[in-house]
Amino acid sequence: xxxxxxxxxxxxxxxxxxxxxxxxxxxxxxxxxxxxxxxxxxxxxxxxxxxxxxxxxxxxxxxxxxxxxxxxxxxxxxxxxxxxxxxxxxxxxxxxxxxxxxxxxxxxxxxxxxxxxxxxxxxxxxxxxxxxxxxxxxxxxxxxxxxxxxx
Numbered sequence: 001x002x003x004x005x006x007x008x009x010x011x012x013x014x015x016x017x018x019x020x021x022x023x024x025x026x027x028x029x030x031x032x033x034x035x036x037x038x039x040x041x042x043x044x045x046x047x048x049x050x051x052x053x054x055x056x057x058x059x060x061x062x063x064x065x066x067x068x069x070x071x072x073x074x075x076x077x078x079x080x081x082x083x084x085x086x087x088x089x090x091x092x093x094x095x096x097x098x099x100x101x102x103x104x105x106x107x108x109x110x111x112x113x114x115x116x117x118x119x120x121x122x123x124x125x126x127x128x129x130x131x132x133x134x135x136x137x138x139x140x141x142x143x144x145x146x147x148x149x150x151x
Contacts, residue, residue: 001086003046010053017049021126025071027052029059033100047086047116054081083120086112089134096137096147103145 001009010017015029019038022028027048028035034052036045055078057062065072080096091110100106107117125131125141132139133150 001046001050003042003049006046006049008055010049013056015051015053015056019045023148029055043113044112047082047112050082050085051078051137054078054085057081079119080123082116083123086110087120088138089132091122092135092139092145093134106145 008062014025015032015034017034017036020035022035022037026037026040026044029052034049036048036052039059040048055074058077058081059074063074066072081146087110091133092106095109098109100109102118104112107114109115112120121141124139126137128141130140130142132141136150138148138150140148
């Protein structure tokens with residue numbers, strides 16, 4: 001999803017998104033307002049907005065204090081929503097089908113930063129282990145990312 005599509009999703013959920021010069025974080029949600037740091041690329045803004053939307057869907061209360069286990073869990077849930085929304089297992093397969101040869105090509109194809117893609121792949125590796133099957137494809141996470149089509 002593009003930043004523009006995510007802005008539409010936010011609007012459809014009665015959320016107001018403003019770009020601001022945030023000094024500490026890249027994004028923040030409070031109530032029905034989302035602030036996105038304005039000095040980022042559209043790709044970075046998309047990754048941040050997807051995560052803030054994830055927090056809107058999954059978090060309860062103020063989770064800024066990451067010293068508590070519950071707040072860290074809620075932070076991760078928001079990120080998982082973003083990973084699945086912007087990357088997803090199907091996105092990895094689509095990147096393979098579009099002949100993306102590297103992480104940077106895959107990130108560009110998916111419209112995410114390389115850091116976001118790496119974080120999502122780490123999450124998928126922790127969740128699925130070495131590999132997982134989706135339809136007639138096997139996605140390998142270790143030792144390197146790879147996709148194999150089953151015949």
